[in-house]
Amino acid sequence: MNRIFVTGGFGFLGSHLIEELVKDSDNRVHVVDNLSTSPINVERYLDELGHPSNLTYSICSVNEYCRSVNNETFDQIYHLASVVGPAGVLPHAGKMIKSIVDDTYSLIELAAKCNAKLVDVSTSEVYGGGQDGYCTEDYPKIVPAKTTIRMEYAIGKLAGETAIINTHKVSNLKACIIRPFNIAGPRQSGKGGFVLPRFVTQSFNNEPLTVFGNGKQIRAFTHVKDTVDGLIKTMKHGRQGEAYNIGNPENKTIILELAYRVIKLTKSKSGIAFVDPKTIYGPLYEEANDKYPEASKAMKELGWKYRYDIDKVILDVIEECLKQT
Numbered sequence: 346m347n348r349i350f351v352t353g354g355f356g357f358l359g360s361h362l363i364e365e366l367v368k369d370s371d372n373r374v375h376v377v378d379n380l381s382t383s384p385i386n387v388e389r390y391l392d393e394l395g396h397p398s399n400l401t402y403s404i405c406s407v408n409e410y411c412r413s414v415n416n417e418t419f420d421q422i423y424h425l426a427s428v429v430g431p432a433g434v435l436p437h438a439g440k441m442i443k444s445i446v447d448d449t450y451s452l453i454e455l456a457a458k459c460n461a462k463l464v465d466v467s468t469s470e471v472y473g474g475g476q477d478g479y480c481t482e483d484y485p486k487i488v489p490a491k492t493t494i495r496m497e498y499a500i501g502k503l504a505g506e507t508a509i510i511n512t513h514k515v516s517n518l519k520a521c522i523i524r525p526f527n528i529a530g531p532r533q534s535g536k537g538g539f540v541l542p543r544f545v546t547q548s549f550n551n552e553p554l555t556v557f558g559n560g561k562q563i564r565a566f567t568h569v570k571d572t573v574d575g576l577i578k579t580m581k582h583g584r585q586g587e588a589y590n591i592g593n594p595e596n597k598t599i600i601l602e603l604a605y606r607v608i609k610l611t612k613s614k615s616g617i618a619f620v621d622p623k624t625i626y627g628p629l630y631e632e633a634n635d636k637y638p639e640a641s642k643a644m645k646e647l648g649w650k651y652r653y654d655i656d657k658v659i660l661d662v663i664e665e666c667l668k669q670t
């Protein structure tokens with residue numbers, strides 16, 4: 346039996362991870378989620394899953410849970426719980442580093458106590474844009490000159506990574522990090538500011554697609570199911586103390602091109618509106634640097650391979666939006 350603990354299991358990524366994990370009847374999965382950023386209706390989600398008997402959950406924060414458990418023990422811990430999204434992070438300005446790092450230390454302690462393996466979901470934003478957007482695990486992490494709220498999120502994640510990797514060096518802690526690149530797919534909410542649900546909804550409504558800036562920003566969109574596969578493979582095969590990029594470099598695109606693809610695939614009459622995002626989200630909103638992954642470390646060491654091309658990612662988001670209308 347595998348006793349598995351998932352923080353943020355009712356989030357966008359978490360809900361897809363749980364779907365996979367509960368399929369194996371050898372797994373006993375416990376979710377902790379305070380639902381603060383959850384895009385799903387948990388009751389409906391559990392109905393759709395068929396209330397699997399190997400899934401239990403606690404609706405509370407990571408710290409509340411970790412403080413309250415005494416005898417629970419786990420073999421695997423996936424840490425997904427986090428504030429998220431370029432707009433979603435803004436209300437947490439000034440508090441994010443502490444909350445991200447506090448949660449990480451709680452999970453390091455829990456993993457050490459149980460002798461569980463911890464897989465921590467960090468962010469590709471720790472690279473600060475890599476070299477012209479290209480990010481490989483060998484590159485230094487760059488802290489930009491301008492202090493932004495987005496940077497606070499990345500620094501919190503990087504601090505968490507550092508704590509995990511260094512604790513591994515001086516103790517028996519078993520742990521790996523993943524750095525996801527632009528996860529996309531069904532159940533992602535436009536509320537955090539994420540581009541694909543926004544573009545698809547705008548296309549359905551035949552409204553102009555709000556392309557930020559000049560639309561030349563580079564991103565590599567990765568299907569959420571590919572990210573989940575990367576997470577599970579990292580848990581199984583990841584070398585202790587290592588970080589892995591999980592992202593699909595073949596889905597590299599500029600945002601304007603993404604907008605045109607969405608219009609084509611939805612057969613929409615929408616046009617494009619070039620917009621300053623600060624007029625939507627306020628002056629604190631910041632654009633991330635260009636980013637796309639070198640994925641060969643994950644492919645070689647984990648046996649991971651992305652499967653979904655950019656059109657399939659968009660089509661799956663479209664299908665989900667159609668279900669909701």
Ligand code: UDP
Nearest residue numbers: 431538539540541543555556557562600633
């Ligand atoms: N974006 C856009 N219009 C929108 C929302 C986002 O042009 O309505 C752009 C945004 O500027 C960014 C890219 O799409 O360059 C990806 O944004 P998302 O928020 O999905 O992810 P992140 O910025 O964290 O990579």
